[in-house]
Amino acid sequence: MPRSYDQYCAIARALDTVGDRWALLIVRELSAGPRRYTDLHADLPGISTDVLATRLKDLERGDVVTRRRLPGHGSALAYELTDRGRALAPVLAALAAWGTPLLAEPRAVDAVRAHWAAVPLLNLLPVAPAVLEVRLDEGAFHLRLDAAERSFADGPAPDAEARLTLDPASARALITGTATLADVLRAPGSRLEGDGPLVELLAGGALVS
Amino acid sequence: MPRSYDQYCAIARALDTVGDRWALLIVRELSAGPRRYTDLHADLPGISTDVLATRLKDLERGDVVTRRRLPGHGSALAYELTDRGRALAPVLAALAAWGTPLLAEPRAVDAVRAHWAAVPLLNLLPVAPAVLEVRLDEGAFHLRLDAAERSFADGPAPDAEARLTLDPASARALITGTATLADVLRAPGSRLEGDGPLVELLAGGALVS
DNA sequence: CGGCATCCGTGACGATACTG
DNA sequence: CAGTATCGTCACGGATGCCG
Numbered sequence: 001m002p003r004s005y006d007q008y009c010a011i012a013r014a015l016d017t018v019g020d021r022w023a024l025l026i027v028r029e030l031s032a033g034p035r036r037y038t039d040l041h042a043d044l045p046g047i048s049t050d051v052l053a054t055r056l057k058d059l060e061r062g063d064v065v066t067r068r069r070l071p072g073h074g075s076a077l078a079y080e081l082t083d084r085g086r087a088l089a090p091v092l093a094a095l096a097a098w099g100t101p102l103l104a105e106p107r108a109v110d111a112v113r114a115h116w117a118a119v120p121l122l123n124l125l126p127v128a129p130a131v132l133e134v135r136l137d138e139g140a141f142h143l144r145l146d147a148a149e150r151s152f153a154d155g156p157a158p159d160a161e162a163r164l165t166l167d168p169a170s171a172r173a174l175i176t177g178t179a180t181l182a183d184v185l186r187a188p189g190s191r192l193e194g195d196g197p198l199v200e201l202l203a204g205g206a207l208v209s
Numbered sequence: 210m211p212r213s214y215d216q217y218c219a220i221a222r223a224l225d226t227v228g229d230r231w232a233l234l235i236v237r238e239l240s241a242g243p244r245r246y247t248d249l250h251a252d253l254p255g256i257s258t259d260v261l262a263t264r265l266k267d268l269e270r271g272d273v274v275t276r277r278r279l280p281g282h283g284s285a286l287a288y289e290l291t292d293r294g295r296a297l298a299p300v301l302a303a304l305a306a307w308g309t310p311l312l313a314e315p316r317a318v319d320a321v322r323a324h325w326a327a328v329p330l331l332n333l334l335p336v337a338p339a340v341l342e343v344r345l346d347e348g349a350f351h352l353r354l355d356a357a358e359r360s361f362a363d364g365p366a367p368d369a370e371a372r373l374t375l376d377p378a379s380a381r382a383l384i385t386g387t388a389t390l391a392d393v394l395r396a397p398g399s400r401l402e403g404d405g406p407l408v409e410l411l412a413g414g415a416l417v418s
Numbered sequence: 419c420g421g422c423a424t425c426c427g428t429g430a431c432g433a434t435a436c437t438g
Numbered sequence: 439c440a441g442t443a444t445c446g447t448c449a450c451g452g453a454t455g456c457c458g
Binding site for chain 1: 214215216217218219220221222223224225226228230233234237254255296297299300301302303304305306307308309311312315316318319320321322325328329384
Binding site for chain 3: 002003020021022046047048049050051054
């Protein structure tokens with residue numbers, strides 16, 4: 001059980017649950033879908049095994065995360081977000097928006113994962129009843145752009161009607177906010193495939209925010 | 210200088226700057242206006258003096274906080290938010306919204322300050338070109354409800370056109386989300402004074418969210 | 419006094435090794 | 439694969455002291 005601030009304040013209470021080191025980054029990882037312990041450890045470079053185990057237990061007690069045996073795969077134990085955990089999406093979005101100007105240049109020591117671009121891209125893309133697959137050098141993920149369920153998940157999408165392929169420079173320009181999606185689509189190094197209202201909307205350049 | 214996660218991710222970068230223990234609570238305090246070191250120490254029960262000094266230095270290097278001599282008062286040194294610091298308001302709002310269900314009952318050990326209710330109330334109140342003074346048992350603060358500058362500050366407002374007085378039960382019901390503002394205004398224990406469009410809007414019961 | 423710096427005990431963290 | 443055990447280090451919390 002982590003230490004409490006002991007303040008009658010909603011912000012302090014939230015930080016009692018998700019304010020510890022690594023906690024929100026674990027939530028970020030699980031926002032991409034259920035993960036096993038080893039996968040989490042691999043995508044959180046620097047976290048030690050005991051801290052990961054402790055955080056997962058704390059987050060479970062805080063009703064943010066559940067342990068579950070995935071159906072299909074022979075009894076694979078996995079962690080996933082609860083409804084309360086998914087309700088942290090606005091917190092992650094706000095942090096991502098604020099942190100964007102700090103991304104300017106990747107440092108030599110920085111780890112990179114494809115799905116870390118998902119939250120910034122969700123902040124950037126319009127609401128649309130569509131699923132967009134995004135392919136980067138580091139891997140693929142897909143975004144659900146419905147107004148009701150704006151989310152993302154790892155890997156290619158089975159039901160994507162559009163696919164966006166970005167080279168590293170385009171991806172970086174998008175994520176750092178130095179280029180709009182319209183800019184990137186005009187330049188070489190990016191490709192938008194598929195059809196449907198989303199593709200027409202994006203290709204049409206009707207992107208204000 | 211705090212430890213970095215070393216990840217090329219906007220969320221991780223944000224947490225590199227404001228993810229340390231106490232950091233966001235210091236930002237919360239300074240959201241109510243400039244504060245001196247001793248005031249911060251008094252309103253953050255449990256923080257040690259050296260941690261407060263270290264965080265303030267880190268936040269200064271992170272362009273979140275500035276040190277300044279307040280004009281008027283004989284060379285009183287104070288800390289205040291920079292523009293980047295004020296840009297953290299959506300993060301605090303999202304955390305407050307998520308933490309609201311955790312507030313149910315104040316615990317015996319919990320500290321209480323009047324202005325800690327300001328962010329939840331801002332999340333609750335509509336956009337209006339008005340300044341609302343709020344009086345609680347613990348003290349007073351005021352909210353600026355403009356679309357452009359939604360903010361709050363300590364103490365009574367010189368230019369408030371409305372005043373909302375809440376007894377402890379009403380304030381708790383509002384802050385925990387168990388009652389709407391319309392509910393509270395119908396019950397005894399709360400009083401709304403003043404005039405202008407805001408008062409008419411609130412008194413009229415036209416409060417959906 | 420306000421604004422820290424220092425010292426010290428405890429607990430959290432990070433790396434590695436090890437176990438069911 | 440999914441953690442637990444161990445250990446060194448560092449951050450935190452509390453008290454006290456210094457210095458303008």
